[in-house]
Amino acid sequence: MRPLGIGLIGTGYMGKCHALAWNAVKTVFGDVERPRLVHLAEANAGLAEARAGEFGFEKATADWRALIADPDVDVVSVTTPNQFHAEMAIAALEAGKHVWCEKPMAPAYADAERMLETARMSGKVAALGYNYIQNPVMRHIKTLVGEGTIGAVNHIRVEMDEDFMADPDAFFYWKSELSAGYGALDDFAVHPLSLLWYLFGHVEAVITDMAKPYPDRPLSEGGRRAVENHDAANVLMRLGGGISAVLMANRAAWGRKGRIVLQIFGSKGSIVYDQERMNEFELYQADGRGSEQGFRKILAAPAHRPYDRFIPAPGHGLGFNDLKIIECRELIRAISGEPSSIVTFEDGLRIEKSVHAMAQSFHERRWIEIG
Amino acid sequence: MRPLGIGLIGTGYMGKCHALAWNAVKTVFGDVERPRLVHLAEANAGLAEARAGEFGFEKATADWRALIADPDVDVVSVTTPNQFHAEMAIAALEAGKHVWCEKPMAPAYADAERMLETARMSGKVAALGYNYIQNPVMRHIKTLVGEGTIGAVNHIRVEMDEDFMADPDAFFYWKSELSAGYGALDDFAVHPLSLLWYLFGHVEAVITDMAKPYPDRPLSEGGRRAVENHDAANVLMRLGGGISAVLMANRAAWGRKGRIVLQIFGSKGSIVYDQERMNEFELYQADGRGSEQGFRKILAAPAHRPYDRFIPAPGHGLGFNDLKIIECRELIRAISGEPSSIVTFEDGLRIEKSVHAMAQSFHERRWIEIG
Amino acid sequence: MRPLGIGLIGTGYMGKCHALAWNAVKTVFGDVERPRLVHLAEANAGLAEARAGEFGFEKATADWRALIADPDVDVVSVTTPNQFHAEMAIAALEAGKHVWCEKPMAPAYADAERMLETARMSGKVAALGYNYIQNPVMRHIKTLVGEGTIGAVNHIRVEMDEDFMADPDAFFYWKSELSAGYGALDDFAVHPLSLLWYLFGHVEAVITDMAKPYPDRPLSEGGRRAVENHDAANVLMRLGGGISAVLMANRAAWGRKGRIVLQIFGSKGSIVYDQERMNEFELYQADGRGSEQGFRKILAAPAHRPYDRFIPAPGHGLGFNDLKIIECRELIRAISGEPSSIVTFEDGLRIEKSVHAMAQSFHERRWIEIG
Amino acid sequence: MRPLGIGLIGTGYMGKCHALAWNAVKTVFGDVERPRLVHLAEANAGLAEARAGEFGFEKATADWRALIADPDVDVVSVTTPNQFHAEMAIAALEAGKHVWCEKPMAPAYADAERMLETARMSGKVAALGYNYIQNPVMRHIKTLVGEGTIGAVNHIRVEMDEDFMADPDAFFYWKSELSAGYGALDDFAVHPLSLLWYLFGHVEAVITDMAKPYPDRPLSEGGRRAVENHDAANVLMRLGGGISAVLMANRAAWGRKGRIVLQIFGSKGSIVYDQERMNEFELYQADGRGSEQGFRKILAAPAHRPYDRFIPAPGHGLGFNDLKIIECRELIRAISGEPSSIVTFEDGLRIEKSVHAMAQSFHERRWIEIG
Ligand SMILES: NC(=O)C1=CN([C@@H]2O[C@H](COP(=O)(O)OP(=O)(O)OC[C@H]3O[C@@H](n4cnc5c(N)ncnc54)[C@H](O)[C@@H]3O)[C@@H](O)[C@H]2O)C=CC1
Ligand SMILES: NC(=O)C1=CN([C@@H]2O[C@H](COP(=O)(O)OP(=O)(O)OC[C@H]3O[C@@H](n4cnc5c(N)ncnc54)[C@H](O)[C@@H]3O)[C@@H](O)[C@H]2O)C=CC1
Ligand SMILES: NC(=O)C1=CN([C@@H]2O[C@H](COP(=O)(O)OP(=O)(O)OC[C@H]3O[C@@H](n4cnc5c(N)ncnc54)[C@H](O)[C@@H]3O)[C@@H](O)[C@H]2O)C=CC1
Ligand SMILES: NC(=O)C1=CN([C@@H]2O[C@H](COP(=O)(O)OP(=O)(O)OC[C@H]3O[C@@H](n4cnc5c(N)ncnc54)[C@H](O)[C@@H]3O)[C@@H](O)[C@H]2O)C=CC1
Structure with missing residues (x-):
């Protein structure tokens, strides 16, 4: 061929x-x-x-x-x-x-x-290109959740924060125009939504609040212009199986650079992940003696496939760009007709449907069920 | 006298x-x-x-x-x-x-x-007895916010989590009865609300979701009984000055023991605090060279009054019980007619009003303005 | 009575x-x-x-x-x-x-x-008054080591650092006089030595290096005066049972406020403790599936006696002063003729003997066996 | 061409x-x-x-x-x-x-x-191939040290730990033979030594202790064989300019996977780095108000060259393999006769000289000056 x-x-x-x-x-x-x-x-x-x-x-x-x-x-x-x-x-x-x-x-x-x-x-x-699901650590989290390591999941929180819109004195540019979208919601909340989709399937109902930290911004040519979309979005959600969830996205969060924090609570334990430290995750298991229970910091390792394809030693760390290489491999797998782990247009549309429902929920100030 | x-x-x-x-x-x-x-x-x-x-x-x-x-x-x-x-x-x-x-x-x-x-x-x-506001670190956070160190605050997240209701196999007891209250909301979300009140004043509008991780529990005498209130509560809030906020409270969150995480975002920086590490807080200031900006972990020290009354050396740490000693001092101050930092019944009622509004918002599935 | x-x-x-x-x-x-x-x-x-x-x-x-x-x-x-x-x-x-x-x-x-x-x-x-051994977390570490949770201990590192002598422009004062002692070694390295004694018994052989970060200091009355002792001390040690150990003490370590970091390595796991976060410790156990092994952060809890005498809930935290209350209880126990956990003058003398041997080792630039 | x-x-x-x-x-x-x-x-x-x-x-x-x-x-x-x-x-x-x-x-x-x-x-x-010096974060640390951000450096600690030799039940293999070298010292302590060389120049004097956590190991064919070299090495060192330093290397340290922790103390501040979190470092600066001083966690960012060649956004993270790409670029630079940052055979020999001096120091139980 x-x-x-x-x-x-x-x-x-x-x-x-x-x-x-x-x-x-x-x-x-x-x-x-x-x-x-x-x-x-x-x-x-x-x-x-x-x-x-x-x-x-x-x-x-x-x-x-x-x-x-x-x-x-x-x-x-x-x-x-x-x-x-x-x-x-x-x-x-x-x-x-x-x-x-x-x-x-x-x-x-x-x-x-x-x-x-x-x-x-x-x-x-x-x-x-939802590369964050390709992190070997995220895959392993999916495996653990699937194996029931933390029991039945009942509550999730996910935060995505960066600070590229955090400076109120930065000039108005296209990201603040309505034509660019809702703001934090579609600009990057789709990333955490891809993680939720990957781990737990789709969102069923939402109620959203959005906020403009800075109502207007200076124009480079002088004067000021009103900001047309929202740099912060907060969403209460219901996922399948009665899981309650909260999504928070903020692109004006000083100090956050590529933070995607995921907290997953189950009937037997919890898992915590932070994209800013993408080569580790935390696992709490409610077993054994109480006096030694605690969140375990687990470093990325060859046992978390396909980390082993990059580095044979644990704890050495993949980078952001490596996630794209894994995504590329999955794409090729899909093209070859093999089972693969990609976000198809089908999945992606569902993610976007939930984003639009969130925006609608904000404008109508009410819960929206996503059909 | x-x-x-x-x-x-x-x-x-x-x-x-x-x-x-x-x-x-x-x-x-x-x-x-x-x-x-x-x-x-x-x-x-x-x-x-x-x-x-x-x-x-x-x-x-x-x-x-x-x-x-x-x-x-x-x-x-x-x-x-x-x-x-x-x-x-x-x-x-x-x-x-x-x-x-x-x-x-x-x-x-x-x-x-x-x-x-x-x-x-x-x-x-x-x-x-809202002792968490008495932490010298929390007082210092209030000072910093007041001085404008992080600029105008525009977004807040607060989480309060413990795991004393996390075990689904634990017997039903009075905490799960309706007569004991709404659950996480009044059982302990009042603590983070006291912090919000202390730092930013009162809540103006809320929309709430609540969840029962375990719909029923075993009875010690055999059989099972339906849980009547909610171990998890999530609230979108608006505070004065257009501050958007999210409150999450969960008493069934495996691994969390006394977690109260507060994230405060402003136009010039951010502050993060975690009650499980009550002798430190993090401060991000968007000044100086970008290449050296980062969250600064600041350890409790004599400069954070009244830590100095307990220990003359920084970084040695107060305990939970010490907060009550400070609260006691403030109470005596109030009794003596001196300016003091306590949560009066007036303040407390306002906190409780917001709790009831949150519960109402959940039952009516809509935003509630708090008069 | x-x-x-x-x-x-x-x-x-x-x-x-x-x-x-x-x-x-x-x-x-x-x-x-x-x-x-x-x-x-x-x-x-x-x-x-x-x-x-x-x-x-x-x-x-x-x-x-x-x-x-x-x-x-x-x-x-x-x-x-x-x-x-x-x-x-x-x-x-x-x-x-x-x-x-x-x-x-x-x-x-x-x-x-x-x-x-x-x-x-x-x-x-x-x-x-060696209060650090009284921390419930430290007691629990002793229990774990004694139970063989981390197997046979073979290597230890302990660091004690503060920064009260870190400013080179601070005036000369009595702490820099020879009459005040060797410097970091007896000023505070005795604290980590008390922990080593508590957990593993006495030091058998040492070789030491000491350093003066600042050879002289300004005098408040003008002029400068030579510093007479050493703000930093580093020691290679042998403990009983062939355990190799390293002790580092520095009272001119900018940013460290009350740091005592203890790392204990055994044949089945490791333990890490930091006094600046005195209400937690980390435990690594080399058992179970490799893909979930990691350092577990364990928060102080009632199960770690006598934490329960102070607070019935886990994760709420003791303070530095609470350690002295526990020490006081142990002293009363000793006075009552009950088994107790104190550092007697006998133990203390042995600690001091090792300090003097360390100083001698530095001056003679050679290993010293402690009889 | x-x-x-x-x-x-x-x-x-x-x-x-x-x-x-x-x-x-x-x-x-x-x-x-x-x-x-x-x-x-x-x-x-x-x-x-x-x-x-x-x-x-x-x-x-x-x-x-x-x-x-x-x-x-x-x-x-x-x-x-x-x-x-x-x-x-x-x-x-x-x-x-x-x-x-x-x-x-x-x-x-x-x-x-x-x-x-x-x-x-x-x-x-x-x-x-000393790739760790190529980390943009490490380069930035060098810049900061060079600019005097933490003043005159006076003390350094460096730890390198992994656990691939930590299991006492693992079979004897060639890494434990004398022909494979001294053990931890040349197996991987050369990595931290390359960092010391990169940042501060060469080592001037050393005294070493080495240890065998496990004196013998099982043979796959039955029986046991004595371990011939040392899995742990601890070294007190003097660098130029009177800097005191401690090097600790341990390949039998349970839980450590790729840990290289570097602590640098200067007259105006401190820097801490951990290879297991290679996309961040900590900086303490003793300036400004004492009540807000603390270690700042700085995430890798485009400002730390050449991170920008990989990713235009901060906080997204490079991987271990990316360091080799940077090293490759430097090599090409050297071949082109441009100024470059590589470890030449000249530098490398000096690193190896210090390793041999360390081993000699252990065998002769004395300080060795490195000519
Ligand atoms: N998966 C992830 O983590 C991330 C995904 N993205 C997504 O990637 C997409 C691109 O974003 P960036 O790379 O950040 O933007 P960019 O501005 O860095 O790059 C866009 C490129 O497209 C080129 N371009 C524009 N119009 C073109 C045309 N008609 N024909 C050919 N080239 C054209 C531009 O010249 C530019 O080189 C967006 O959809 C964004 O949402 C962006 C960043 C991260
Ligand atoms: N500020 C904080 O951080 C905390 C506040 N609390 C609050 O403290 C209050 C008490 O809670 P806990 O101390 O945890 O409960 P607890 O169950 O430990 O103590 C309650 C005590 O009240 C006594 N009591 C009950 N009825 C009595 C009566 N009629 N006359 C005299 N004594 C009576 C009980 O015998 C018991 O000793 C609650 O309102 C709780 O919300 C509890 C824990 C933490
Ligand atoms: N266990 C621990 O963690 C610590 C132990 N220490 C130890 O505690 C001891 C005292 O240190 P600090 O309390 O820091 O010193 P400090 O200077 O704060 O207090 C010493 C006190 O002794 C008093 N004093 C001096 N001469 C006296 C005399 N002849 N009669 C009566 N009072 C007299 C002084 O007026 C002063 O009040 C030292 O031995 C020190 O090593 C100090 C700090 C921490
Ligand atoms: N810079 C760094 O961070 C690291 C450097 N290293 C260094 O890299 C070197 C190699 O180590 P690893 O890659 O871990 O070993 P490895 O065992 O994974 O690879 C060695 C390769 O060399 C091949 N080889 C052996 N003899 C050969 C011959 N005569 N002709 C052609 N190929 C031959 C082997 O078949 C094998 O593929 C060592 O010197 C080691 O110290 C290793 C790991 C990390």
């Missing part, structure tokens, strides 16, 4: 991350074909050319449609800003390519629906 | 804690009269006698009304279970005694109202 | 701490006689009078010999600076009093030897 | 790590030529072939001398066990290749000397 031909659209934060994954996946995992890095698209030709050289792609273009038309391309990484996802992913799927699209699907729910529809019709693999 | 004559009703967990405080307050603070430990009341005469001996009280009784009638008693510590607070506190106030009553005021709001009314009419000091 | 009559010499940091303990021991433990606070001695009459009032002592004196001569005094707390310990403790023992003397025994080894000799001849209880 | 031709000998733990680095360095850094992965050598032909496919090398061989003779190879990664380093590195240098050799240089000091000599004569770049 010919190697997978890769097309990459966008070469910013995530574009580079995908490029690193495509470059590394074979060396890390061994048991896949080395992908062929065929075509790269960027906003202008010069940048496209430069990045193709850096990332090891054969061809470069300023016209992403040319990339999609390229018969040597089998999979398209869509790593452009959210508003382009629908158009690009749909075009790629329609052209018979597999799609690896960054999260979230699209600002408008209808666009996300169209993406799923196209994916279904295409029969191709359509996966989203 | 004659020394303050102390009466103590109840000698369980809190009774002993009050007794320790009355014994120690003079030695720790120096600048007060040594109180005279006059009268102690317990459920039966034998226990009363024994405890009076242990705690250093002159007289013992099984009839708390005798204690209240004792002319040598000036202040009454009420440390009995919640259902007795109203009756005892009111009787004491009516007899012209100052009252130091354990939190919360009373299961029924009407009773709490009567307590406040009586206190007002009596002109006596009526304080509640 | 008449209650124990207490005499207290010195009312500084430790004097107050003893006074708090004598005031609280009965209320906390119940099962002892309430001591009678008879006589207090301070450097001058005014201060003595004032402190007697604050601490609850009946009589006050500027002449500590009067206190020792007082027939109502049964036990003498010696809490004066080190150079007075020998004279006061010996006089008290010779007068037939029990002695509770703060650590260390005396700057000169010969004086410490005389203290022990007198104690032996007197037949009275002679205990030293 | 033609791209750098890479040869890789060995494909175990480190071989894969080098391969990942060679694959990624161009994509991460952009500003280098993409290396050409030319030739791979492994112990047998089948494995060599398989690995060449996985790692993306053009040719495979079981004869490493063939690789060294390959004119298309410009740089040789030597990632075989220690006993092969000298022979392979020397052959490669003599063939005019640059060498990137894993640490340490060689078990015998004379071999290491020959390696340096050959490197000098060759004029080629000869670097060692």
Whole structure:
């Protein structure tokens, strides 16, 4: 079989991350074909050319449609800003390519629906870039929960906080425009929602509050402009099986840089995880002598698959970019028809449905059941 | 002036804690009269006698009304279970005694109202045992917030978790009866609410979800009984000044023993506190070079008054019982007419009002504004 | 039997701490006689009078010999600076009093030897104020080690660090004089040595390095003066049973306030303790599935005796002063002829012997065996 | 100029790590030529072939001398066990290749000397795989120390601990043979020594103790065999400028997986680092108000170069393998004649000299000055 031909659209934060994954996946995992890095698209030709050289792609273009038309391309990484996802992913799927699209699907729910529809019709693999579920530590948490190590789960808290919107004196920019979305909710609360989906399935009912820490911001050209969306969102939730949950997302939380704290409480124990220390988690088991019970800090180790593919020694640590390599391996697995652990467009749409329900719940000041 | 004559009703967990405080307050603070430990009341005469001996009280009784009638008693510590607070506190106030009553005021709001009314009419000091606000670290946090060290506060999260109801196989007992209250909400969420009140004033609007991790429990005599109240409560809140807040309380949270985590976010920084590590707090300040910004772990020290009254060296640590000694000092200050930091029945009623609003919000599934 | 009559010499940091303990021991433990606070001695009459009032002592004196001569005094707390310990403790023992003397025994080894000799001849209880061994958490660690929970111990590290000598611009004062002792070694390394003694018995061989972070210091009156002793000491040690150990003590360690970190490694697990977080310890057990092994953070709890005498709930925390109350209880136990856990003058002398051997080892730049 | 031709000998733990680095360095850094992965050598032909496919090398061989003779190879990664380093590195240098050799240089000091000599004569770049110095956080620590942020450094502690030799029931294997070296000292204490060298220059004097937690071990074939080297080593050291230091290394420390804890004390502050949490460090600065001083936990961020080349957002975290990519970039820099941060054979020999001095110090039970 010919190697997978890769097309990459966008070469910013995530574009580079995908490029690193495509470059590394074979060396890390061994048991896949080395992908062929065929075509790269960027906003202008010069940048496209430069990045193709850096990332090891054969061809470069300023016209992403040319990339999609390229018969040597089998999979398209869509790593452009959210508003382009629908158009690009749909075009790629329609052209018979597999799609690896960054999260979230699209600002408008209808666009996300169209993406799923196209994916279904295409029969191709359509996966989203929810890399945090790929952490070997998170996988192991899923295993532990599944094995009943902490009994029946009854309560969950999840916090996602960063501080890139925390400075009130920072100039107004597009992230504060309504057109960019609800704010914290779709900007990044989708990440913790992907973890909840991965571990416990979908959200059933929500009530949301949102907040604007700073009602307006200075404009670089002088004057001030009203902030149009919400940097903080707090949600009470019900998951299946009567699990109560709380979601808190804040992109104006000084001092938090990449915090995603997950607390899971069950009838026999608890689990705590913090993305800022992504190579460890805490486990409390209510067994044995009470005088020695406590939260156990467990370091990432080869026993937590597929950490072993990266490092044979425990406690040495994976990085954020490594999660994308694992995601890439799962995508290839899916393309090969093997069982895999990806967030499909189907799953992603459900995540986005819950995000929209949350926003609606805020505006209508009431609980919303998610059908 | 004659020394303050102390009466103590109840000698369980809190009774002993009050007794320790009355014994120690003079030695720790120096600048007060040594109180005279006059009268102690317990459920039966034998226990009363024994405890009076242990705690250093002159007289013992099984009839708390005798204690209240004792002319040598000036202040009454009420440390009995919640259902007795109203009756005892009111009787004491009516007899012209100052009252130091354990939190919360009373299961029924009407009773709490009567307590406040009586206190007002009596002109006596009526304080509640919300000791966590007395932690020198908490006081220092209040100072920092007041000084604007973290700018204008815009978001707060507070969690209170213990695990004494976490075992699903533990027998049903009175804490699960409706008559004992809402569950986590009034059982201990009043503690974090006292912190919010202390630092930021009162809650203005709430929406609540509550959960029963275990719908029923085994009976010691065989069979099972339905749990009547909720071990977990989650609340979205609005405080004054547009501060958004989330309160989470869970008495079935395996591994948590005395956790009260407070996260305070402002326009210039953040503060984090955890009661399980009550001798430290974390401060993030968004100033100086970005490459050296981070959460600073600050250990309790003499500079955080009145830690210095206990220990002249930093980092050595106060204990839970020491908070009650400070509370006792504040109570004496209030009795002497000096400025003091106590939770009065007035403040306490407001806390309880918010608790009842939270419960109502849960039952009616809607936001409640607190008048 | 008449209650124990207490005499207290010195009312500084430790004097107050003893006074708090004598005031609280009965209320906390119940099962002892309430001591009678008879006589207090301070450097001058005014201060003595004032402190007697604050601490609850009946009589006050500027002449500590009067206190020792007082027939109502049964036990003498010696809490004066080190150079007075020998004279006061010996006089008290010779007068037939029990002695509770703060650590260390005396700057000169010969004086410490005389203290022990007198104690032996007197037949009275002679205990030293090594309160850190009294922490319920430390007791539990001793139990765990004794039960073989971490197997055979083979390696230990202990660090004791504070920063009260860390500022190079602070004026020269008596702590830097040779007459005050070796520096970090006897100033506070005796504390970790008391822990090692408590857990593992005595030190058998040592090699030491000492360091002067700042060779001289400014004088308040102008000019500079050479520092005469060492703020940092590092020692390689051999304990019984072939245990290798490292002791590090530094009183010029910026940021450390009351750090005593103990790391204990055994054939089946490890234990870690930090005095700055005195209400917890960490336990690693090499059993069960490797994928869930980790250091367990165990919070102080009623199961760790006698924590339960202070607080019936886990995770609420004792304070530094509470350790002295426990020490006081143990002293009373010893006086009553019951089994008790105190550091006797016999044990203390052995600790001091090892300190002097460490200093000698530094000066002679060689290993010293401690006979 | 033609791209750098890479040869890789060995494909175990480190071989894969080098391969990942060679694959990624161009994509991460952009500003280098993409290396050409030319030739791979492994112990047998089948494995060599398989690995060449996985790692993306053009040719495979079981004869490493063939690789060294390959004119298309410009740089040789030597990632075989220690006993092969000298022979392979020397052959490669003599063939005019640059060498990137894993640490340490060689078990015998004379071999290491020959390696340096050959490197000098060759004029080629000869670097060692001390990757921990490449951590952006470590680089930033170096910057801070250099800028005087913590004043003049006067005391250092460094601990390196793992637990792969901690199980006393594990079978005897080659790591316990004398031929494998001194044990903990050369097996991994060289890593912390590389950090000390990087930050503070070379060690001047040492006194060492070493220990065998388990004097013998079971043999897989039955019976027991005496352990010939030492799993634990503790060293008191003097660095230049009168800095006192302590080095502790233990490969039988249960619960430690990849711990390298570095504590640096200066006249104005302190720095603490732990390799198990390689994406953060702690900084204490003795300035500002005392009541807010504390250790600041600083998360890795783009401001800590070259973290920004991997991830544009702070707090997301690099992994262990990323350090090798940075090391690779530095090596290429050195080959290009640019200023670079590598551990040359010259530096490495000095590190090994100190290791041998430490061992000698243990055997002679005395301080050794390192010339
Ligand atoms: N999985 C994760 O953890 C993360 C996911 N993301 C997601 O990745 C996506 C991209 O975000 P970033 O990489 O942070 O943005 P970015 O701004 O760093 O990169 C976007 C890139 O797309 C390029 N681009 C824009 N329009 C284009 C066009 N028409 N044709 C070709 N290239 C075009 C831009 O020139 C730029 O290079 C977003 O959907 C975001 O939500 C972002 C950060 C983290
Ligand atoms: N401030 C804080 O942190 C805490 C406050 N509390 C509050 O303290 C109060 C007491 O709780 P605990 O001390 O935990 O209960 P407890 O059960 O340990 O003690 C209650 C005591 O009251 C005595 N008592 C009951 N009825 C009596 C009567 N008619 N006359 C005299 N004595 C009587 C009981 O015999 C018992 O000794 C509650 O209101 C609780 O909410 C409890 C724990 C912590
Ligand atoms: N166990 C522990 O954790 C600690 C033990 N210590 C030990 O306690 C002892 C005292 O230290 P601090 O309390 O810190 O000192 P301090 O300076 O606070 O108090 C010493 C007191 O002794 C009084 N004093 C001195 N000469 C006297 C005399 N001739 N007659 C009566 N009173 C006299 C002084 O006026 C002062 O009140 C020392 O031996 C020290 O090593 C100190 C701190 C902690
Ligand atoms: N920088 C770091 O953090 C680390 C460095 N190391 C160093 O890396 C070196 C290798 O250690 P590991 O990778 O852990 O060992 P390993 O046992 O995993 O790999 C060694 C490889 O060399 C191969 N090999 C042996 N003899 C060969 C020959 N004659 N020709 C070709 N290949 C041969 C083996 O087949 C094996 O694939 C050692 O010097 C070690 O000290 C190891 C681990 C971490």
